Amino acid sequence: MEIPTETKNLILKRIAEIQTQYPDAQAACLPALHVAQDHVSYVTDDVLDLVADTLTLPPAFVQGVATFYTMYRKRRVGRYHLQLCTNVSCMLEGAEDLLAGLESHLGIGAGETTPDGMFTLDAVECLAACGTGPVLQINDRYHESMTLEKAVKLLDALKSGRDSSDLPTPNVDPDEIAAGAKAAPPAPDDKDE
Amino acid sequence: MEKLLSVSFGDPEAKKIQKYEASGGYKMLRKAIAMQPQKIIDEVKASKLRGRGGAGFPAGVKWGFLPKDAETVYLVINADEGEPGTFKDRTLMKWDPHRLVEGAIITCMAIGAHHAYIYIRGELVEEASILETAISEARQRGFLGRSVLGKPFPLEITVHRGAGAYVCGEETALINSLEGRRGMPRLKPPFPAVAGAFMKPTIVNNVETISYVPIILGMGGEAFASLGTEDEGGLRLIAVSGHVERPGVYEVPCGTNLMEIINDVAGGVRGGKALKGVIPGGSSTPVLLPDECDVPFSVSGMGGAESIAEVEVWDGRKFEVMAGRTLRSSPGSGAIIVMDETVDMVHVCARLMHFYAHESCGQCTPCRVGTSWLNRLCHKVDHGEGAPADLEQLALIADGIAGKTICPLGDAAAWPMLGFLTKFRGEFEAKVSGNKKEGA
Numbered sequence: 001m002e003i004p005t006e007t008k009n010l011i012l013k014r015i016a017e018i019q020t021q022y023p024d025a026q027a028a029c030l031p032a033l034h035v036a037q038d039h040v041s042y043v044t045d046d047v048l049d050l051v052a053d054t055l056t057l058p059p060a061f062v063q064g065v066a067t068f069y070t071m072y073r074k075r076r077v078g079r080y081h082l083q084l085c086t087n088v089s090c091m092l093e094g095a096e097d098l099l100a101g102l103e104s105h106l107g108i109g110a111g112e113t114t115p116d117g118m119f120t121l122d123a124v125e126c127l128a129a130c131g132t133g134p135v136l137q138i139n140d141r142y143h144e145s146m147t148l149e150k151a152v153k154l155l156d157a158l159k160s161g162r163d164s165s166d167l168p169t170p171n172v173d174p175d176e177i178a179a180g181a182k183a184a185p186p187a188p189d190d191k192d193e
Numbered sequence: 194m195e196k197l198l199s200v201s202f203g204d205p206e207a208k209k210i211q212k213y214e215a216s217g218g219y220k221m222l223r224k225a226i227a228m229q230p231q232k233i234i235d236e237v238k239a240s241k242l243r244g245r246g247g248a249g250f251p252a253g254v255k256w257g258f259l260p261k262d263a264e265t266v267y268l269v270i271n272a273d274e275g276e277p278g279t280f281k282d283r284t285l286m287k288w289d290p291h292r293l294v295e296g297a298i299i300t301c302m303a304i305g306a307h308h309a310y311i312y313i314r315g316e317l318v319e320e321a322s323i324l325e326t327a328i329s330e331a332r333q334r335g336f337l338g339r340s341v342l343g344k345p346f347p348l349e350i351t352v353h354r355g356a357g358a359y360v361c362g363e364e365t366a367l368i369n370s371l372e373g374r375r376g377m378p379r380l381k382p383p384f385p386a387v388a389g390a391f392m393k394p395t396i397v398n399n400v401e402t403i404s405y406v407p408i409i410l411g412m413g414g415e416a417f418a419s420l421g422t423e424d425e426g427g428l429r430l431i432a433v434s435g436h437v438e439r440p441g442v443y444e445v446p447c448g449t450n451l452m453e454i455i456n457d458v459a460g461g462v463r464g465g466k467a468l469k470g471v472i473p474g475g476s477s478t479p480v481l482l483p484d485e486c487d488v489p490f491s492v493s494g495m496g497g498a499e500s501i502a503e504v505e506v507w508d509g510r511k512f513e514v515m516a517g518r519t520l521r522s523s524p525g526s527g528a529i530i531v532m533d534e535t536v537d538m539v540h541v542c543a544r545l546m547h548f549y550a551h552e553s554c555g556q557c558t559p560c561r562v563g564t565s566w567l568n569r570l571c572h573k574v575d576h577g578e579g580a581p582a583d584l585e586q587l588a589l590i591a592d593g594i595a596g597k598t599i600c601p602l603g604d605a606a607a608w609p610m611l612g613f614l615t616k617f618r619g620e621f622e623a624k625v626s627g628n629k630k631e632g633a
């Protein structure tokens with residue numbers, strides 16, 4: 001998928017701002033990948049090329065960086081990326097049963113996306129919210145002390161498309177981006193919890 | 194109980210600069226501006242403040258390692274909180290971001306740094322945004338920019354988000370990551386204080402460590418030191434999770450009795466169940482049995498406690514961290530995970546081995562191969578498919594990793610493996626009994 005010019009310009013503008021914070025171009029590699037991913041949904045070959053060109057880094061270097069870190073998505077994910085911590089503290093609070101419950105509710109296994117493209121479910125490592133486990137991260141937002149009942153309610157609300165500041169902002173849809181239907185980045189998330 | 198750093202936890206107004214200033218915030222910045230940098234360092238040395246990221250190195254001593262004639266120095270604040278069980282830095286940044294900003298400015302003036310980077314783990318989007326707001330408020334007040342409150346000292350603070358890699362909590366991996374690379378640890382020496390970020394002298398300190406700096410200037414280093422133990426000054430944050438009545442982040446004097454923390458501070462084991470085991474300082478620290486928890490929560494208090502059994506490799510052979518130094522346990526990052534009588538310890542151990550295998554950066558062979566091997570073998574045992582010989586194999590693999598890697602991630606996997614095997618050997622044996630087939 002080629003990145004539309006308008007989106008590309010937004011990304012380049014932000015990368016230029018970021019670069020002023022560092023003594024060399026390479027240091028902007030991680031933030032640049034974050035910015036590009038936020039606009040394009042996941043790290044495509046075009047994103048790698050864009051970041052490499054802009055920062056004058058070898059494409060293989062940028063690919064090496066992008067594949068090292070778990071937050072850079074190497075595949076398409078749903079509008080809502082559900083990441084459930086299953087490390088020890090969350091496990092002691094029932095994260096394994098919750099994962100099984102979510103799998104059965106969504107009809108997918110961990111690592112998969114629902115056929116309608118709404119949800120991707122992943123089991124992840126510690127999210128630093130161990131006192132309020134299990135923690136379910138949906139896109140950028142943490143939902144703590146989760147139970148299956150609470151999670152299902154949340155997913156239903158997301159599915160119904162209800163617009164509410166209580167809910168996480170959806171990921172951009174790469175197809176819509178490609179069609180130029182939605183060049184704007186996701187709105188900043190400024191809600192206090 | 195006295196609170197210094199945790200006074201604002203839970204107050205949604207506290208993250209605003211007006212509220213922070215109204216409660217005495219940024220007063221110590223004004224004091225520090227008039228002080229000689231060495232005086233600030235001396236106060237922090239006198240405070241006996243130890244690094245609160247897990248390794249526990251005295252903060253003032255670390256600052257003293259900087260070359261005296263360095264032109265460019267960086268302060269890097271480690272907010273890459275990823276050790277399972279640890280959630281104190283996130284709590285601190287969420288509720289009291291200005292404490293960290295004030296501490297960062299004072300520290301920069303003490304060590305002569307004109308740029309500080311806060312390396313925050315990528316998942317903490319909300320906390321990163323809270324910090325950005327706090328920094329911009331501080332800039333509006335004239336605390337940052339070309340001068341600090343009129344004093345010609347150019348200073349910038351940049352929030353740098355990681356992107357999901359536990360190993361980046363190790364300071365040299367963090368520096369590589371800050372520089373835009375894969376987060377692989379560097380060989381030391383050179384230490385960051387000599388050649389760190391962008392190959393310039395760099396001090397890397399944890400969020401909590403830096404946040405205590407304004408408090409230390411306020412009360413004086415010696416007064417702070419007197420709140421803790423002989424070799425570890427002041428109060429510290431602890432994060433209690435698992436089967437307690439009141440999980441959460443608390444502030445206690447260094448050296449507080451661990452059992453008192455569990456029972457009095459965190460309300461004891463939930464639902465009146467019996468205590469089975471405690472991971473005292475984040476997932477990398479060896480697990481403790483209930484009768485080993487009557488110890489002071491400090492580096493020397495736990496490292497030297499006779500009441501804590503030494504970690505063994507196999508058949509009574511003591512594990513040695515280095516020649517002649519055995520391992521008991523450690524308060525690490527202050528993350529206490531409490532497990533009640535219902536917990537399957539082999540399962541917990543297997544879950545941790547999965548974590549370390551996932552997070553090994555792959556640079557050193559013992560860790561890359563060893564953590565994956567531990568993971569596979571431990572899961573096999575956990576699922577009842579292991580043989581008695583597998584247990585000795587687990588111990589030997591762990592011993593084969595520890596001390597043989599560039600960074601402590603290898604030890605961080607080996608220590609809990611050996612700790613669980615030493616303390617809960619019977620549970621492992623029960624899972625393999627009757628299985629005669631050969632090991633891995």
